[in-house]
Amino acid sequence: MTARVTPNPLRDDRRWPVPPVAVGEFHHRMPAYSPTLLLDAPDLAERLGIGRILVKAETRRLGLPSFKILGASWATYRAICAHLGYEPEPWGNINELAANLAHLRPFTLATATDGNHGRAVAFMARLLGFQARIFVPAGMASPRIEAMQREGAVVTVVDGDYDDAVARSAEQAGDRCLVVSDTSWPGYETIPAQVIEGYSTIFHEIDDALDASGLAQPDLVVVPMGVGAFMAAAVSHYRCGGPSPVIAGVEPLDANCVEASALAGTITHVPGPHRSIMVGLNCGRPSMIAWPRLASGIDWFVAVDDDAARLAMRELADAAVVAGETGGASLAGLQALLVDPDARASLSALSEKTALVIVTEGATDPAAYERIVGRRHETVGRVLTAMR
Numbered sequence: 001m002t003a004r005v006t007p008n009p010l011r012d013d014r015r016w017p018v019p020p021v022a023v024g025e026f027h028h029r030m031p032a033y034s035p036t037l038l039l040d041a042p043d044l045a046e047r048l049g050i051g052r053i054l055v056k057a058e059t060r061r062l063g064l065p066s067f068k069i070l071g072a073s074w075a076t077y078r079a080i081c082a083h084l085g086y087e088p089e090p091w092g093n094i095n096e097l098a099a100n101l102a103h104l105r106p107f108t109l110a111t112a113t114d115g116n117h118g119r120a121v122a123f124m125a126r127l128l129g130f131q132a133r134i135f136v137p138a139g140m141a142s143p144r145i146e147a148m149q150r151e152g153a154v155v156t157v158v159d160g161d162y163d164d165a166v167a168r169s170a171e172q173a174g175d176r177c178l179v180v181s182d183t184s185w186p187g188y189e190t191i192p193a194q195v196i197e198g199y200s201t202i203f204h205e206i207d208d209a210l211d212a213s214g215l216a217q218p219d220l221v222v223v224p225m226g227v228g229a230f231m232a233a234a235v236s237h238y239r240c241g242g243p244s245p246v247i248a249g250v251e252p253l254d255a256n257c258v259e260a261s262a263l264a265g266t267i268t269h270v271p272g273p274h275r276s277i278m279v280g281l282n283c284g285r286p287s288m289i290a291w292p293r294l295a296s297g298i299d300w301f302v303a304v305d306d307d308a309a310r311l312a313m314r315e316l317a318d319a320a321v322v323a324g325e326t327g328g329a330s331l332a333g334l335q336a337l338l339v340d341p342d343a344r345a346s347l348s349a350l351s352e353k354t355a356l357v358i359v360t361e362g363a364t365d366p367a368a369y370e371r372i373v374g375r376r377h378e379t380v381g382r383v384l385t386a387m388r
């Protein structure tokens with residue numbers, strides 16, 4: 001396994017504003033909302049030589065196998081409010097919201113995706129009675145495409161990488177089509193900022209779970225990075241003036257656009273093809289609006305290879321957590337960080353420290369999961385007893 005651990009030369013002490021409380025209130029009105037689990041993984045902690053490892057398992061969220069629906073749902077809602085010029089209140093559940101928006105139909109939501117964000121946008125479109133047009137990079141595994149088609153989306157495979165898919169999706173904007181992208185570009189900033197706000201619910205849930213169990217805030221937080229929108233949410237939460245843990249961002253070795261940008265001192269493109277199995281992280285350019293928070297708030301960049309992700313998936317399965325390939329990235333990053341002499345030295349007294357690992361997806365490609373982990377995802381965490 002190969003990994004690279006690099007301190008962030010741009011780190012500063014800037015404080016960032018917290019997102020509006022309306023985000024959490026919105027998510028509570030989504031169907032089947034409930035906080036995802038925060039799990040203690042004592043065996044993993046012992047093996048890695050750290051006091052405690054907490055795993056936030058974003059493996060099933062609002063009925064989908066990744067955290068992305070939190071950003072996609074809130075940003076879709078805000079984009080529709082902006083399109084209407086008013087809030088479509090009152091509504092208490094998604095069916096009532098869909099009824100209040102029925103006059104907009106036919107109406108389309110469009111986006112580009114590596115998989116999870118597009119599926120979340122397609123899911124939102126279906127709930128609201130809209131259509132979805134999703135653009136994906138060439139070579140995307142068919143189970144991921146089929147999952148979006150099952151939500152009713154029209155999926156277009158673009159002859160190019162994720163950045164080419166983003167460019168194609170941006171062309172769709174019009175009177176009857178909203179582009180709900182999780183990355184940003186000049187002139188397209190509000191909706192991706194709301195995607196970032198949407199992810200804040202995860203961190204509030206973590207705080208609530210820690211309070212409820214009488215546990216202190218983590219000393220180290222490990223977050224996977226594609227375009228860095230999710231990391232921007234982590235930085236907003238942990239660099240707002242309250243507890244300020246060490247933050248590590250994890251990328252694939254050949255899609256290390258956030259690390260490369262920090263080392264260059266400015267947003268930098270890392271050309272593809274990006275072929276990591278951690279497909280959610282196969283991005284060549286950080287999101288423009290996420291970038292200031294990434295530059296200022298991250299302490300360590302960790303670049304890992306696919307073998308490390310596979311190993312982490314197996315270890316998480318042993319800890320009863322179903323993590324897909326991208327979902328394994330955080331633990332893979334933590335492992336690399338904890339064997340790096342400089343990172344170890346800066347963290348110090350590891351046996352007294354708590355690391356928070358965010359597992360951002362479940363088994364988004366069940367056949368691949370079974371190949372890598374050696375068992376079906378449905379059996380993970382189940383104790384099977386022989387029937388007499």
Ligand SMILES: Cc1ncc(COP(=O)(O)O)c(C=O)c1O
Nearest residue numbers: 116226227228229230280360361
């Ligand atoms: C499962 C998963 N984890 C992490 C990420 C990275 O999020 P971001 O692109 O906001 O950095 C993605 C992005 O698609 C993802 O699908």
